[in-house]
Amino acid sequence: MNAPQKKFALSAEQIKPLATGRGGCIATDRITVDGRPVGYMERQETTRPGDSGWRFTAGDENQAYMSERTNHQVYDVNTIANYSPDIIEFLDAPPRSAFERNAAGQLVKVPYGG
Incomplete structure (x- = not known):
């Protein structure tokens, strides 16, 4: 049986070139389908x-x-930057970096849990 098609919060036409050339990433449907902002991001080796x-x-x-496994998939980093543009300033962080959204709604560096 085929999985149902996902209804993404942003259409392909809404995706702008904000953080191109950064490769792939994994993101959950809470972001891409439900439209929630990135609340936690980590860069693994x-x-x-x-x-x-x-x-x-x-x-x-x-x-x-x-x-x-159907709740997350591989995306271009640029796609996720369109959902949460405030991640862009952290995309050059080295592997073993992590950031979490605090109570004020800002992404801040936190210990890497990898």
Whole structure:
């Protein structure tokens, strides 16, 4: 049985070139489908060509949600930057970096949990 088509919060026409050439990343449907801002982002070390190492979540996903592989997929980093433009200033952070949205709604550096 085919999985149902996802209804993304932004259409392809709404995606602008904000952070191009940065490779792929993993992001959850809480961002791309539900339209939630990035609440947690971490950059893992990677050896795969084209993988930026970035992983983006809304920050409220539990283990059961993350264990369901249809709840996240690979995107171009630029796509996720369109959902949360405030991530752009952190995209040059080295691997083993992490940022979390604080109570004031700002992304701040936090210890890497990788």
